[in-house]
Amino acid sequence: MKLELERLSKQFKNKIAVEDVSTVLTEGIYGFLGANGAGKTTLIQMICGIVEPTAGEVKLDGKNTISMGEDFRDLLGYLPQEFGYTPGFTAKDFMLYISSIKGLEPRFARKRTEELLRLVNLEDEANHKVRTFSGGMKRRLGIAQALLNDPRILILDEPTAGLDPKERVYFRNLISGMSRDRIIIISTHIVSDIEYISDRILVMKKGRFILDGPAEELVREVDGGGWECAVPRKEWPEFEQEQCIVNAHNRDHVVEARVVSRKMPREGARMVEPTLEDLYLEYFGDEL
Template sequence: MNLQIMNVTKEFKDKKAVDKVNLTLAPGVWGLLGANGAGKTTLMRMITDIMSPSSGVIKYNGKDIKKLGKLYREILGFLPQEFGCSSDFSVVDYLEYVAAYKGIEKKVARKKIAELLDILTLSDVKKKKIVKLSGGMRRRVGIAQAMLNNPEILILDEPTAGLDPGERIRFRNFISEFSQDRIVLISTHIVSDIEYISTQNAIMKGGKIVDVGTTEELVKQIEGKVWSALIPAKEVAVFERKLRIINQKNEPNGMVSIRYLSSNSEVDNSVNEEPRLEDLYLWLFPEAAYEREVK
């Protein structure tokens, strides 16, 4: 099983949102990383056949998804970044509606819905109107609808937005188990959500795929560039102006421990740290640190 993205480009007027992307997805969990505007959502919309490429082709098991048509959509599950539905639906009514739209037999659909409601801890609110649910619960309903047809290809755009830490852990465990013999592509700003479950990661910048590899392979490029140090609390503002600080924590005796990115040690007592995928993300996309702060 594989999904081949072959020289795919998408142009809007004078802008290339996706520029000659080549990527072959095999079974497992794939992380798609990139800052806002990198082209991730556009690429996902083409993979799901919602949008057509300006040029290039996407093939599933060697066949053009455009020619597969309905057969392709039957094995596809998709959670868009902006998930919405009619305010008249209860959780279970909505999932039954989506199941019918996907052509799933009623008896099979009811069993699958009950299973997903349990896994995603939605059983207690299944009769509740979706419009009255919290943002995290609505997101879980979105995940459930994407998985109703037991898809071979599952595309998730910012799936953990609005989920609390416990829900995110359950989601990661569920996706890791689900991805056996399936292709799961996840785009997220919460890098820790894919760091430990992704089989491979693709990094997208300026509409292009600039790197592909396992977490271990990718973080090697910033070995020796992640540091920790102790600084006086009263000098934090000074250091923030000259360092790329990605984490800080108050310590006793008026000190602050910081984690920062730099090619060289910038503070006298600095110690090299093992790089993580989030460190690489913030190294490649320094603007993302600001986005994370203001959200």
């Protein structure tokens, strides 16, 4: 399978949300990483065929996906960033409802619903109304509905929004345990959600991919190194202004900081291995 994004652009009135994005995706897990407004959702909606590109096209094995119509949609599983649940439905009813929209055979749909609710840990809540669900439970239900048709292309827009740390770990294991004969796209602004499970990470900024590669490779792009140092409280305001701070902890009289810098940020700083989080902050620190 080869999913090609060819020079995709989307302009809303005077706002360019996605600008001339091209890449080729084959079976594997891809993380679209970017800050708010980077263009992730718009790009995903163009891939799914919900938003029409201003320019460019999406192709699957050489065929334009819009002209493929139903044939493309049958291969697709999608979790939108904003998902409209029907609050009066139970989790099970909701799954069966989506199954019918997707045209799944009712007996198959019931079996699949049971399997998937178990997979996302909602089997005990199958007959509870969605209205009573927490944000994290709704998100898990959203992931389950995206899997109903056993999609070859699975696209999850911010699947971990609202999940607690335990649920995030569960989600990562769920995705990395899935069979590898699909294209999985996960968008997020949280580095740790995708750092260890993605085969490739595509970092988006202002509508473009600015970095693209496996996490290990991207980490080598960190300009300079990671540092740890302890800064006396009264020197902190100035230090904070000057440095790219990744992390800071208040201790008694000092602030312990993790910094990305080309040169030693201050006397006594210890050099540490850079991480993808460091790289991300180097690129987005100014926007956060």
